[in-house]
Amino acid sequence: MKAYNDTTYAILGILTTDCKSGYAIKQFIDRSLSHFWKISYGQIYPTLKLIVQEGLAEVNVSTTSGRSDRNEYHLTSKGMDTLKNWLEQPLQQAPVERNEVLLKLFFGSYQSPEKTIAILQDYKNRLEIRYEMYETIEKGIHQHNKDEKDAMYWLMTLDYGKRVTEAAIKWCDHTLKNWS
Structure with missing residues (x-):
């Protein structure tokens, strides 16, 4: 095929x-x-x-x-x-994430420490907003789409997004704590 x-x-x-x-x-x-x-x-x-x-x-x-x-x-x-x-079909390869924050941190020695902290704080704030949005979507699926044949699969992908976002928030906290 x-x-x-x-x-x-x-x-x-x-x-x-x-x-x-x-x-x-x-x-x-x-x-x-x-x-x-x-x-x-x-x-x-x-x-x-x-x-x-x-x-x-x-x-x-x-x-x-x-x-x-x-x-x-x-x-x-x-x-x-x-x-x-x-x-x-099996996956061809594990997905590779493109992350602007990580790219900027990788070359972070060329910016001020204050800018690095600001970037991390902004990233964390955006992640927290994303996590709240995922929770809203999850509630909506449970309230309005729970009987859809695809709902279980939508919730699986949503759970992945929530867990990755939560891990990234924890990483921000850890990085900011260790930066100071």
């Missing part, structure tokens, strides 16, 4: 939800995947075109009174098989 890039598989997965237009796909990404997977509009539409060309999805024009026509994408059985095949 032909291999595609991860963006293609992500969009195939999103097409299993109620998100069928490019706009709805981007909204879904911004609400749920953006915490661990970024995809821009500039990637979405070329990928949707490829998916249709490859026979992984079909496109239908949806006409709604008072609105402009929009393309709606629906997985084909080939698209579902491609997604399932990819899901069942």
Whole structure:
């Protein structure tokens, strides 16, 4: 079976939800995947075109009174098989995190200690806000989506985000304490 890039598989997965237009796909990404997977509009539409060309999805024009026509994408059985095949494959490698804070710290000897402390404090504050957002999302899933077939999997990825964020907050505390 032909291999595609991860963006293609992500969009195939999103097409299993109620998100069928490019706009709805981007909204879904911004609400749920953006915490661990970024995809821009500039990637979405070329990928949707490829998916249709490859026979992984079909496109239908949806006409709604008072609105402009929009393309709606629906997985084909080939698209579902491609997604399932990819899901069942072992990981190619452990993910590598890109972290601007760590990059700045690595070269931190070229900035003042006060700037380093400020960067760490700001990072910690942002992490605490992120953690609160994850808790809000978790409550929302439990209240509004607990019966969804995907809810358990959404909660797994959310738990990962919470734990990584909590560990990063602890790392900030430890680093700031040892810095002083």
